[in-house]
Amino acid sequence: MSLLRIVLLGKVGDGRSFSGNTILGDELFHSKPSLSAVTQKCQKEMKKINNQNVVVVDTPGLLSTDKTEAQIMKKIKKSINLAKPGPHVFLIVLTVEDDYTKKEEDMVKSICATFGKNTMDYTMVLFNYGEELEVPIEEYIRDQKKLNKLIGSCEYGYHVFDKRPEQVPELLKKINDKVQEAGGRYYTAEMLQEAETALQQVQNAPEGGTQSKLAAIQTAVLSGMVVGCLFGYLAGEGQITSTIGAALGAVGGGLLCLAVAGIVILAKKKCKCSKTCCCLV
Ligand SMILES: Nc1nc2c(ncn2[C@@H]2O[C@H](COP(=O)(O)OP(=O)(O)OP(=O)(O)O)[C@@H](O)[C@H]2O)c(=O)[nH]1
Ligand SMILES: [Mg+2]
Missing domain, CATH: 1.10.287 (Helix Hairpins)
Structure with missing residues (x-):
């Protein structure tokens, strides 16, 4: 495949911009430790990696204290247009430094409600800070029932960034293999439109x-x-x-x-x- 399109999603401060830079091998997204949200709008960057153009779209973080979920989602939805004709995969960035709690669970629900019933068909969980894990990742996932269930529902499974030199090539291979298996399919603007209509219908229902x-x-x-x-x-x-x-x-x-x-x-x-x-x- 000549062009791979990736959208990064996740909670404020969980490392989306850092992960985007890691994937593209360059400091293209602004990433720093901060108590407030650093990334305020979607940003698209592209690099050639092993003869393949890889587009990464960074998005504002969810669960920001200074903005409502609706305000953030409105901005995040723009990522679909930036990843035209649509992202092959949504990477939900989670940090293994935190357990998967109700907060993260609600965030995933809100992503699903926004992008619609097919969201999980295009989703992978990307764990960062993997190098700090004290137990094997399989054990970390298995010990958290809800996280285990989330991974099970992600068509693209999961990947860990743990500072190994192979972490990015392995991630891209996982995604490319899946995309090819699925005949090159990707999430489209029509799916987003469908999801918006469905959400409106539910909200308007008496x-x-x-x-x-x-x-x-x-x-x-x-x-x-x-x-x-x-x-x-x-x-x-x-x-x-x-x-x-x-x-x-x-x-x-x-x-x-x-x-x-x-x-x-x-x-x-x-x-x-x-x-x-x-x-x-
Ligand atoms: N060591 C290490 N540091 C990380 C990792 N992921 C993120 N960080 C650090 O965590 C801090 C926040 O990361 P960002 O990439 O800015 O997080 P973000 O999700 O883009 O944050 P907002 O845009 O503010 O929502 C930065 O200082 C990163 O260097 C990781 O896997 N390992
Ligand atoms: Mg950021």
Whole structure:
């Protein structure tokens, strides 16, 4: 393949620019230790590596404290256009210095929601600071259930930057092999458009506010009580016990319907989430 296109994604300060420079073998992206976000907009650079032109697009980091996720994502989406006609792979840069926590998990979910249901088909996790790992990478991944699951869902698997001279050639070979296996496919602007439409549909879908949820629960509980009461009365066959039976039936019916209403509301919530999150990590 004559041109390989890579987009770097990840959390603020986790080493996207450093990784971009490592891949291209040059200090092209501004990389430095900082408490605030250094990379503020997408930047495209290209170098010839082993007779292949490699394009790397650096992006602003997610979970920045001074900008909202929507503001950052708006900028990150520009990477697709910069990597025209589209990136072969998204490299999610993670550092082995930190464990894979809810923060990282939410970041991946947000990437998936933004780039759509096919995101993971074009994704690889790139670990940096590999030279500082005290256990083999396989063990590090295996010991973190959610990270293990994420890697399992990444079509391109993972790679570690650990300062070995072969780290970049090996990374490029992994990507090239996969791309070739997949007939040269890449993520396109149409996929992004599709993802945007899907996200909008979910956001615009009437959810039913708290008031209507409360009304639905009230109706369910009342109906349960009436039915339970009737059954309790009939079970007592008009005897004195039927009054007690009716009361017990009303309580039982009410509780049963309350539980059912709760399950239905939870299921609806989960369904809405799975429409936006392609990777259940
Ligand atoms: N030793 C070592 N240092 C690293 C590695 N990755 C990143 N760093 C250092 O971590 C610091 C932050 O890296 P950047 O590449 O600027 O991180 P970034 O994700 O681009 O940061 P923002 O653009 O601010 O979001 C820099 O000082 C890098 O030199 C690594 O694998 N090994
Ligand atoms: Mg940066």
